[in-house]
Amino acid sequence: MAGNAVADDLDRLIHERMRLGIVSALAANDALSFGDLKEILGTTDGNLSVHARKLEDVGYIKVTKGFEDRKPKTEYRLTAKGRKALESYLHQMESILSAAREALERS
Secondary structure, three states, rough: OOOHHHOOOOOOOHHHOOOOOHHHHHHHHEEEEEEHHHHOOOOHHHHHHHHHHHHOOOOOEEEEEEEEEOOOEEEEEHHHHHHHHHHHHHHHHHHHHHHHHHHHHHH
């Protein structure tokens, strides 16, 4: 069961739906504000904050806090480590899907 071995090695941090959404959105953009990410993902402030913090803690995203027109602004960027982790995750998912397709074709 090569597919199961790959599934067991999946990066569980990225595999969670909200965190996968965050890193995917950041992979497609140089940077996104908190408000932009919240809107893209259709989530709450608290939910986004919790998941972004987990990604920041492992170095997958970089968070920059500042002010724009005297209003707080939080901006997120995907780090090189985060991009590599996402690429690895996507490769693993492709392997799992390929194994599943092969199994379906045999049945």
